[in-house]
Each structure stands twice: as C-alpha cells, then as structure tokens.
Amino acid sequence: MAGTAWSDRLRNLTGRRAGTTPVADPLVADLQQALSADRVHDSGVHRALMKKDASVFTGGVSGPLCYPETTEEVQAIMRIAERHDRAVVPRGAGTGLAGGAIPLGAPIVIAATRMNRIVDVDLDDRVAWVEPGVVNLDLTRHLQPLGFHFAPDPSSQQVCTIGGNVANNSGGPHCLAYGVTNAHVVALEVVLPSGEALMLGGLDAEPLGYDLRGAFVGSEGTLGFTTKVAVTITPNAPAVRTLLLSFDTIRDAANTVGAIIADGIVPAALEVMDQRITEAVENYVGAGYPTDAGAVLLAEVDGLADGIAIDADRIGEIGRAHGAIDVRQAATEEERALLWKGRKTAFGAIAQIAPDYYLHDTVVPRAKLADVLDEVYAIAERHDVLVMNVFHAGDGNLHPLLVFDARIEGKLDAVHAAGSEILAASVAAGGVLSGEHGIGVEKQAYMDQMFTDDDMDHQGRLRRAFDPVCRANPGKVLPMGHSCADIAALRSVPSEVWG
C-alpha cells in the first residue's frame, strides 16, 4: 500500500516512527531548553493540528511544534535541527492553498504565531517593520489612523500572516494597481537553515548586491524563516469609486476587463464573479448583487476625485459597449463595503453548497480569459464537477472553484483530473501555473509544463545557495528529480497520499 511505503520512508528519514511520541525525545528536550517547555509541543494532538493547511492535501506528518518569540530563538531552532538532522517547516496561519505549510518528513514546525508585533512605523521612510506573525488586516488597521495601509489584501487577510504573504508573494483584489507583495517588501531579516541571521535588501534606494530579498519573496518557506519584514506603507487614496457591472454572459464580463485595461485605465481592482458564486454570496451575506445576471464585474478606481470620476464613467461606457445589461455605482460607503464583503466572503459562501472545495489558481493573458473560461466550464462538466468562477480578472488571474463532497466515492479523483486539465488549458493559452497561491506540493508535478530541466536546475541553484542541504521545507516547489539530494526520500512521495 502506498501509505505504508510513505511511512517507511519517513521512518528512515527521521529515525523514528511517524505519529508516535517516544519518551524523552532528545530533539524535543533540546528545543524546550532553547525556548521554554510551554512553547514546544510534541503531543499527538499538537502535531495533528499542524498536518494540514487550507488546501485539500493530506498526508503531512509533523514533528515538534515550536513557538519562538525572537530571532535568536529561531536561530537556536535551526541549529538544533541541524544537529538532529531534522527538516524544518515555517508556518504562518496555515491558510495556504498549495500545501506549502504541510510538514513532510516529520519536520520541526516553526510557527510565527508569537512573533506578532508591529515593531515600528517609520513615516519618513514610509515603511513598517513587522514580525512575521502579524496578521495582514491587523497591519492595515494599525496604519489606517495614520492615513496609510498595506496594499496586498488577500481575501484571507483577516487571518493570514505577513510572513505567509512574503513566502507566497501573495496578491489580492487591490494588487492590480498597487502590485503584489514583492513590490511592497523592502527588507527582510531571515534566519537561514544554517542558523545564520541575515538582513536582505534595505531601506535605501538601490541596495548593494544581488536582490536576495526579491529571491526570498515567494520562496514558500524553502530558503529559511523570515523573522522581520520591512514593508512599504501606501497612502490611502482620498477618493474611491466602486462599480458593479452585470452581464448576460461571463464572456462579456471577461472581454470588458480586457477592454478596460487596453483603454489605458489601471483600476485599483477588477473582480469577476459568475452567476453560481454570485447566488451563493447573495444567499450567504445579501450583499446586493443581482442573481439573474450571468456574471458580474466589480470594478474599483481610486485616486483623486475628478480623475476617477472620468475613469468610472469610461468603465461604464466600455462595459455597455461590451454587453453590460446594468452598470451601478455604489452610492454610499456602506454599499461599497457590502459589495466588497460579498466578494471577500465568496469562499465562505460555498460551504452551503457542498462540504469541500478546491480553489485553483492560474493566470492567462487577459485576451484569452473568455476562451479559457469556456474551457474551464467544459472541463468541469466532462468530469461531472460543479465549478464556480470568482477571480482577479484584471490581471488574468483565474480562480476556478471546484465544489464537491469528498465523501462521494471517486469525486476527489474527478476534481484532481479536472484541475490538471485546467492547468494544462491555462498554460497552453500562454499562461502560468500559479498567480498567487504558489506551487507547494500542489503543482510540483506540473512544473515541467512551464519550465525545461535547465530552467528548473537553475531554480534549484538559487535554492541551494540559501540552503545547501535543503533543510527548509523539503519536498516543495521543485518536482522530484530537481529537489535536494539529501532529503531524497521525500521525492518519491506517492501521489496517492495527497488524496
């Protein structure tokens, strides 16, 4: 049985049977000595909690769980891991959707939860220094009274951490105009798997050396643990307009998006929802979306009042020229907030439809949005899976949401089969495997659709410069054969264990 083979490998790797707690584990004793007994947990319950993230992937096996509070403690954990030849996996809030935080090989889990201080807000340099466990929305709430915010706003922003945002180079609806996390990180303190603490990047205009900061952002926990982040803070726009455009078909909505961008407007956000998800949202929060439209486009422009009035009118015109059956501007802040609440709770809303969902994430050229969406619906239908589409249309970032009941025999297989066809269709259209969720364990096997062996070999070199033995989050991102040699056992994880 595949699962048995997997636990055998883990046993070889960790020197003990995964899932049991031997008495007086010397690893745990060392960790407790370095931190404190109450911040190192090794009970079955604690380890079980760390096994999953927000993805559908299972099969993670966690080692001891640590809650460091300082950079020095993270360094100590890395050194202990090295001494015990144990892998580590950084963990934020566990909202990742590609399995990035899933522990493979019973690693030490380093949780950022207790490193959650906003250390400094520096208005002269327009940066905030934060610890990695700070929750994304908490930072923006902290900055609001000062007239600023943190621009990346993932839909999970109420819980996800800045460290997770950095590791996944996360995006959000308002990243269309303002850029994803990478554009907002100026410096990072990181602890390498060797235990060394380094400052990457800097607050100066053009820091000396390779852009190691840029290389670290989006590395999904495989280069080390970030202990402090300097992010740029963005001034709040004095005016904002939010429009809701309704269409008969999602094709019309998608083509409108392409036409808006082609017109030279850079809206703050352009989000599309199809009819199924709009109905679900309406049943869930009653945000005021029309349920009879084939699709809706939520468009937002921000900036100075006069200019955005021009842009808003133009967006309305472009929409009508592309078949919009209704164009509505939010008249009050309440109306606007409600529309956004609907958009941001879309994933919560589907719980009423089926118990499980699998949220995909690919990017296609905007001109191909309509065609790829057609394909997505056809693929789902072929596999008899319900699909809903709610996505960051402005930058071509599709989020097909496959909704299902995993208890039904064969359903999960159908979901995976449909997912891999969606990936192939996106890449064939000139797109990429992931726009914001990352590769994790989810898309490793598909990396060769986008990259040659030479390309992946070079990605591996980047990784090895930071982490020569691949101790940090092994078994992620690069596919088997391109991962690190010493954690070789992880490479042959049978795909069934993820089921």
Place this chain on the structure above:
Amino acid sequence: MSPLLAVDDPVLLSFADEVGASGPVAAAGRRTRWERGGALHPDTRLVTAPTGIVAYSPAEMTAQVRAGTSVEEFHLALAEHGQRSALPERGGTVGGAIAVGENAASSLGRGRVRTAVLQIRYVSAEGRMVSGGGPTVKNVTGFDLPRLMVGSLGTLGLFAEAIIRTNPIPEVSVWLRSDDANPFAVPTTVLKPSAILWDGDQTWVELEGHRIDVVSEQGRLGAIGSFREADGPPALPHHRWSLRPAELASLDRAATGAFVASVGTGTVWATNPAPPRSLDLGVAALTERMKHEFDPTGRLNPGRSVATA
C-alpha cells in the same frame, strides 16, 4: 505543449552558441555603466546580445524584447501604443538596464526595474538557454529568477531576452520647479507625484495623470511654495548614491558635491563618487555561494562583482 518550453528562436540559440561553455566572457551593451562592479579581466571575450522586439501586446501590457535592443528604440515602439516602461532611458540597452538595475529618475511614476521584468532568458555559464519567470503580469510559479537577475551585472548569466511589463502613458505630464518649496512636504501634499527632485536649492516635481487632476495637484502645491512649469528634470550628475529616503534631509554638499536627490526613493546623483559600500559578512558569503552555483568556474564577467558595485 507549452509555448514557453524549449526556446526555439534561432537568434537566441545562436547567441547561446556564441557565448559557448568555456572561457571568460561578458556581454557589452552601450557601455553606459561599463565601470559598475569593477574592471573586467583583460582576457574576457565580448559578445553582444541580439536585438529586436519579438512580440508586443499593448492590451496585455507586456512586451518581449531582445536584450541588445536600445531602451530608446523599445520605448519608441511602446509609445506608438501610448505606453512606456520602468527601464531608464540613458543611452543603454534593455539587457544593460536589467543587469545594472538602476531606476529612472521618475521611478515613482514609472515603477522600478526590479518589478518590471516578468520573464528573463539568459545564457548560463554552461552555454545553455535558461528561462525564469513567465509571460503574464502576475505569476508566482517557481523560484523568482527574474528578481535575482535584475542588478546582477551579468555575473549569473548573460541576458538574451526579457518580457517587460509596460504602463500607459498618462494623458498629461508636467514638470514644475520651485525655488522656495520644502521638497519633503511634497509627498504629503500631492497623492502620486511621478518624481520629486531636489538639488539643495530648487525642487522639481513631475505630475502626471488626467489633466483635471494635474491641475488640482498643481493648485495644492501652491500651498508649500511657488511652482512654475519647467522644461523637464534638471541634468543629473554622474555619480549615484543610494540612501534611505529619510537621510536626504541631511545631505551635505561638502560630501556629495553638487547633487540632485530623488525625494521619496533616496537615490542621489552627485558630482562626487559615493562612499564605498560593502555587504555584511553573511550576505557576502551568500552572494559568493550564489555566484558559485550559477557560475562555478567564474567565466561570466570575470573581475566584476555585485559586492563592490
């Protein structure tokens, strides 16, 4: 089959052949920043990257351009469709701009080079054609090689081609100049200036956007000084200093000589060279490991180092 796989452009492949797999080699652009990172080893063979715009899709706001193309020529092609990019226009090539990684004086409005490179294709030390990143405006697939390559001075690979993010040229762009404004009050007075330059006496502000917004922003600037329209930015002295934005207020001409500082970013162009900078020991060691991974025999741009740039 992915359109991204295995580069088949014969122009790129022959560039890879030219770079080959042995002997010291470097790519020369227009030599506008040839001195950056130190002098090349004298035996170094020079190659030039191929030229030409391969594909340009204004509606996607992306352009695929070969590295030897001049930035001016690239921008002329974009301007025909009302667009531009973050690459600085200073007589160099696209590949050179990426290798050096310096931002334009108007980077507040045009963006930074390091976020503009969506995909990079380069010839490796082994003479192989390698691609990093992807063609779309948003992408987190795999490790971020484009970020690593920006500012790498060709020490990790020789650039053949890139996909660059483009931006719409705003309806109106104006440069304003003032003799009496406090430059550090500008960021809190106007929302999104495209540039704020200061030479210790005068302040230049570039405002861009809808005409109606530019006019109202100009009105707001009146509260902090008297501004008149100017022909453009001031001439920029040769040497480049990289400071924190907050450090600009204490700039001292005794150290810098005549200067023009970019308020909000921290770049300073000065007649005196910047004091030497150095990397922290740990970062220097990581830098060396990176170089060794990508160029184990040290054949790419020998003599040149990002650690002394």
